[in-house]
Amino acid sequence: MAKKSLIQREKKRQKLEQKYHLIRRSSKKKIRSKVSPLSEKKKMQEKLQSLPRNSAPTRLHRRCFLTGRPRANYRDFGLSGHILREMVYACLLPGATRSSW
Structure with a gap:
């Protein structure tokens, strides 16, 4: 935060x-x-x-909508990368596929 x-x-x-x-x-x-x-x-x-x-x-x-993080923001979602990844893993974003590496 x-x-x-x-x-x-x-x-x-x-x-x-x-x-x-x-x-x-x-x-x-x-x-x-x-x-x-x-x-x-x-x-x-x-x-x-x-x-x-x-x-x-x-x-x-630009800042993350949830955390206020100033870096690694996606314009489409208004979220930072790690929050977006957590939401995908929690199945909160329909149509997004998980990646593992």
Whole structure:
């Protein structure tokens, strides 16, 4: 089980990312446009840099739905590898076959 403080920190980052998503997207769009002058691009870059760091989507990290483990997550299930394996062995996932090695 991951520390609860780390899980809460990740949830806070998700909220910040949703809050500033439209502002970040519009400012990036204006920076990339070829029509806008350099002074406007510079202002948009300053606006983009003034946003909180934790609102950037690259700071988000997927976590296991049950344990909060940050590594070895399957996108389809939202679970980490060892939890997924335990669920398959307990026959909780229909259609999944067990492997032994």
